[in-house]
Amino acid sequence: MTASKYSSPRATLRTTIFGLSALGVAAYLVVTAVMFAAIVWQLNRVFATDVLDSLSAEVRTLATIEESGGTDALRTTVQRLSRGSNARLYYLSGADGSKVAGNLAALPPRFAEEGSGGMFPYRFGEGPRAGERYAAGLAVALPDGGRLVVARDVEDQRQVIWWLRLLALAGFAAIALGGLGLGLVASRSVLSRVETMSEATSRIMVGELSGRLPLAGTGDEFDRLSESVNAMLARIEELMHGMKEVSDNIAHDLKTPVNRLRQRAEATLRTAKTAEELGAGLGQTIESADEIIKTFNALLLIARLEAGAIEETKTKLALAPILTDAVELYEPVAEEAGVRLFAERIADVSVDANRHLIGQAVINLIDNAIKYGRHSLQAGNGKETGSSDTQANIKVSLHQDSGRAVITVADNGPGISAKDRERAMERFVRLDKSRSLPGTGLGLSLVAAVARLHGGELRLDDNAPGLRAVLSLPV
């Protein structure tokens, strides 16, 4: 299953969002580490300078005391000082190396040499409260061969720096863990959204065309993406539905004439005895073939129009000549059919359109009006239509209405009942009354397709009486 692809830990770590948060955390850590290091280094330096300054000052003072008062004066001073603050540490040894005075228990081992100094641990206190602390000290050699060590307890400063380091480390750890954790959570949540989308697309891919991507309802970027994908899916479904419908209809409506062709050919083969009979039979066969070709051509044209691939053939097109030409072309046919076809109120409107397609659409509308308007009128009345009231007429007009060019072809025939009007524009739909007439059943759907392609629409209205076909196109 594809879902597991997204829920594996590796997938979680490979997301863009996790990568970005890891990078952010790393950058933050580097910057703060440098900062902390600088602070600690500076603090150390300040503490050390401080301690060293006061130690050397004291050493100088004690040296002066020793010079003026001798070893005894120094010993008393050290004894006095040793009783003072806990932080001040002293050790005075005699020429033989034994302790003479001071509050340090022993000479720090490294201080035995000449001129040495530095950090050393020392024992502090007694009993259970005893402990080891650190001190910084300086050692000087005395003229009598003894040795003086002056030291300061620096345990508190050490503690400060130690705590600072600990705090920094803890902070780093918290930031690293928190940042990466948040990254993981975000990554997981993105992945789960992607996963649901991916599951939905998988379902759609295997044929569930009505499926849609789920929306979280938050209006975030995923919802926006899902919405546009869903719009696309809806369009695809519509197209697929159209394709299926067309292929069903082709199967149904083309099989009939193909079968008729076959039967005619068979009948001719079986029954024709003379060359004349054969010729007539073949003539009929060719007629059937032409009928099929016409249907195919119309279907192909509609299919192309619905694919919407004619954008480059559009030009600025004045509609008036298109209408008057079409009326002029059909006027004799209409007259012969006993229909008065005329153009009225032709406004001067131009649209961005393909001349041939608009011409064909208008002609289809007029052709339809003559064929069905007239035919049904006669069928309805049964008898000759004597009075001028029942004179069949078809009026073609053009006007502009709120940014739209509106072409109207109106007849006064029986019209189409409200419930059939939508259906009449569908492919291959031939309303019962028209089945006996020649035609492919594609005329109106072609007009509708032309209209849609130009961003317009075809509407069938009641002309009371009759049908009013309204083709509106954006100007």
Add this chain to the structure above:
Amino acid sequence: MRVLIIEDDSETATFLVKALKESGHTADWASDGISGLELAREGAFDVLLVDRMLPELDGLSVIQTLRKEGNQTPVLVLSALGDVDDRVRGLKAGGDDYLTKPYAYAELLARVEALSRRTIPGEQTTRIAVADLVLDRLSHAVTRAGEPIALQPREYRLLEYLMKHAGQVVTRTMLLENVWDYHFDPQTNVIDVHVSRLRAKIDKAFDKPLIHTVRGAGYVIRDSE
């Protein structure tokens, strides 16, 4: 008339060669673009029939190459691609006429004959006459046996087209394309009604009809039956 057919489907080509021969023409066949181009370069043809989709070199390239080389032999493009755009592309490439498959042989023959006539000088004459019917292309005046005949502008253009192709069969589609500039088949036979109206004005008052219907093909204007 010598016709060169450049067509890769052998059955179609064989049929056309045979049919054109029966119609009194001679026909040669090339089955791909390259050999078709080579044959056409020899220049001994009156009309070329060129399929658009050909192996080796497509039909439109064949025509373009010929035109670049200065070969002006009329070309009828045959194609399964029947859209207005395809047609425009075919004519832009240098084709003189365009016919969509499947077609009726009568349609093809009429167009081939109309094309071959195109190169005959005198097409630009200002005065065309068929028997006693005279059409003056400057004044747009039409007379028969010296009597003026009043025609609507479209009727005039219809008659002009027929007379320009006097003696040749002109199909309904050719009329629709050349007189009305519509490139599709209307479902009703609108052309027939226009022709019969014209006929009423040209032939009705006279003993000898000039506009004849050719069954299964179209119309022809000519002096004799």
